[in-house]
Amino acid sequence: MLGTNSPVADAPNVTSGSSKTTIARISARKSVRAGVGWGLVFGIYVATQALTYATSYKTAASRELLVKEFAHNAGISALVGPAIRIDTVPGFTSWKCLTVLAIMGAVWGILTSTRLTRGEEDAGRWELLLAGQVTRRSAAEQALTGMGAGALALFVTTAVVVAAVGRSSKVQIGTGSALFFSLAVASGALMFLAVGSLCAQLSTSRRQAIGLASFVLGASYAIRMVADSGSTISWLQWATPLGWIEELRPLTSPQPWALAPIAAFVLVVGVATIVLAGRRDIGAGTLPDHSTITSVRRLPSTTQGLSVYLSRGTLLAWGGSIVAYGLLLGSIAKSGGKIITASPTLRADFARLGISGAEAYLSVAYLIMALTLSFVAVGQVNAARKEESNGQLENLLVRPFTRVRWLSQRIALATLVLALGGVLAGVSTWVGAVSDHADVRLLSMFDAGLNVAVPALLIFGAGVLALGVLPRTVSTVTYGLLVWFLLVEILGSVVKANHWILDLSGYHQMAAAPAVSVNWTANALMVLIALGAAGCGLFAFNRRDLQYE
């Protein structure tokens, strides 16, 4: 410790005490930046939902139809929560956005907290600080404080956008209501920042921590689903963090006292995190770790097998999400089709294309599927870059194994994964739809599934090009493209955008399948561009230095 008589403390230019807040500052900087970004996405999502509703369902009659279809639909209620007062813009907006955004916030919370705690520790960066004046307990406290700032940034940004759009005469959500609604949305992120931090103390690696925290989120969603599927068991709502958020009932009949369990949960989990952090060894977890493998497993004996093996967890998780989401979308497609029919403007739009019903609904809802597959593509190319930058790839390249072979294998794997993901999406949606006796054809869903894989492949191709030419920009390029595609698609439908801007979005180029038949010419062109970009990336990669972190 630095005493006042210490020569170091007396020396000029000594920023004494700064190390005590280093982790807090780093965590705050990283999480605030992400919090603002996601806050914008959340705000824009809320704004588009509110504005679309206000413009599509202008008449009382059309809103009545919505109430009739959804207010007593147990399936929909289990999926996104009960449809209360959906004949009003605030009611509909809350119903459409609250659960979805709370879950997205929770996922962000898990990824951020595990990255800023366990991830930093895994990378060995905390060890340097912990060897100094920072205790493990203080490190955890600081990380939690920093992440709290991130959650606050998410809340403030969301609130600003929602309050701004609320002032529109079409929407009419008061500033107070906008704040409370944004607080409800952000509380999902806050609670799961805490859950992720606790799991990071329990696990021995970031991967394990993510698995554990995701399980908590999954269980929390499942309990909420059960609670929302019937009125007799609605008390179960109080047993799950996602239920508490729903009980806040922002924009319909606010219940601020439901913030109490949320605050208590964050406090208890936060304190548990700090206590556990002080008790365990650095690099170790609280739960037992299986670090010994007595028999050689069969999988990773070839480089291709290794790539599959190393990404199996992520791929299975994505595959599972795609199937689950496909089944859900399919099972509500018929009702979804009726919403479209209830809106005169939407009905007219689709009537012009000669379609109606479930397939029309799915063509709109499939944007989420396109987004999911794009995330898979981004993950694939970033994983390849990481393998290069962390030096693991070097182990292969110093052996009789060429860069071209390695990257070709990665390109082939990603193409296969994306195509398979598309097929899974289509088939699972069809299965879901058929279970609800919706009029959806297998072939058209199969096509629609492959259709959404195409823009994802485009993002992957651009990512490989970046990997070859400017490897340090892979993450920026891929995430940037994804956000660009999404923003153009969301805003392009609300604002009249220049067709050049629209044309530069992969999602805009994609035909609205299954409502209209897939434009295979456009898709073939996009696949060619994607593979051409990947080919150029491969060419450049073979002619540059390997670049380490």
Next chain:
Amino acid sequence: MSTPAIATFDLGKDYGGTRALQGLDLRVEVGEVVGCLGPNGAGKTTMIRLLLGLLIPTRGRAEIFALDSRRQTVAAHRRLAYVPGEANLWPTLSGAETLRLLGRVHGTFETNYQSELIERFDFDPTKKVRSLSKGNRQKLILIAALMTRADLLILDEPTSGLDPLMEQAFRLCIHEAKDRGQSVLLSSHILSEVEALCDRIAILRTGALIEIGTMAQLRHLSALTVEATFEASVPDVVQVPGVSMVEVQGRTLRCQVRGSVEPLLGVLAHSGVLELLSREPSLEELFLSHYGAPSLESTHGAGDQ
């Protein structure tokens, strides 16, 4: 002359404006163990990564057994094995799985020798890489390279993190490799290791090869340390040709002599020498004189005047 294991021709690498390696001409003959010394940032790792084709040369080229390291990478890599100073392996694989994978990628390896190495390095292959210490990870990557019995071993600080016992095991492996006719390029900061293992030693500084030769040749090029104690007063030897770094303590003289010792002996013979000691420089002294701890060079320069 037979095909060398390694041959570089004016090999150079720039990073932006920085010249990391300049015009390197290095030959490692088949069956030879060549050590590579140099301070941090001298270009040793850059040189090795160029030999392996991981970096693209700005100038010149490198050959492994007459195979171009850029154009015939696969054929060249079939004949070599590499050990980096830091093992970045896949944390979720066990040691045995890592060896199996790397063995498969290399193509051929001797399973019997692999088991022998595992025993010799006292390595537990059932543990996941994640739970291994730095030293144990280094053992794993060493075993993976040695088990291939490749014609050429390129080792970049291979023993970092190993304990003295394992360091001994490593030296034994290199002696065996040499006996089998394998060639070795060893970059290291452990001078005793280089002195014990290498036939020739190359010294790099700021990206350039400043010296290469056997220990005897390097010593010959360097100064001899002479220490003499006199009956009475110490003679003035500052002006004697070849003499530098003169130090006088009481009746004892210490100095260094470069080239012929005859002029100095001529002076000493008439000065009543009681005791005369002379010794060759150690590798450490050679190393320091070549890399130039700057203070040492300035003393050296002062002595010359």
